[in-house]
Amino acid sequence: MSDESKRPPHDLGGLAGGPIDTDEHEPTFWEQRIDALQVLLGDKVRRIIDTAELRRGIESLGPEAYDTLSYYERWAASIAAVLVEKGVVTEGELDRRAAEIRARREGAQ
């Protein structure tokens, strides 16, 4: 096995680890929406982001993000990066809309 410190953050096989948390966790609505986003962007109709591109995006997040984000947060970050790269949306559009949605939600409470 090569030097473990040089591994990219997603390459986990064979490393030492702790006990496995086997609690069941039903996906939240937000998680379902992110999953649906990838399913739709990758389907035969659209072919905008395939599984390999989703993975490349996740593997490019860098060690800190990889270790701190939740599973579907990693997906969201990857999908956003690939969409921007492909010119489907711009970073500015995403930032503005995310801020609007946050304000909308906070205003509703």
Next chain:
Amino acid sequence: MAEQTHQHRPPRPDDPEPTSDYHFLGLAMRELLIEKGVFTADEERRAIEAMEARSPAGGARVVARAWTDPDYKARLLADAAAAARELGIDIGPTRLVVVENTAEVHNVVVCTLCSCYPRMLLGLPPAWYKSANYRKRVVREPRAVLAEFGTTIAERVEVRVHDSTADMRYLVVPLRPAGAEGWSEAQLAALVTRDSMVGVAPALSPDAASSARD
């Protein structure tokens, strides 16, 4: 499965409110993509419904058929996608490999690099399958990991760990439990759990299945 209701469930009361920047980023993407006509809100709803309709019941039907029909099992082990299609389950473009537990070999599945999983047959993967600790350890110390799931594999039985990729996914045919001789395929399918098809547990025994029903 196709005749399930098309009413999308409302968000559960315990669904957390979005809080992180990534939650809002995700919501921003879906709104913008809908506005740009990349997909419609209705397509999103149907994708979520399809996801919810897929469950380990699909895989259990395949396994129960393999238990009762040796010719089907041979076809399943040779070309799993075609064998699944015989039961009306479309695996899609991914290659699916089915491996069989025997008295000599116990199989267990992981995706060390991410979370690849035979969703078409099992639904979404459980959280532990995606967890760093499972991905790290099951290839290094599979017997210890199986023991944490309450599964003890005799030393004389070889344990094979299969590492999935985006293009190749695995499903385990567990050993058919004793005491279910003469059972129908539908009865047998009730013994086939998600965990048994990932390989971290045996299929249910008929006793365990009947006490679970009571």
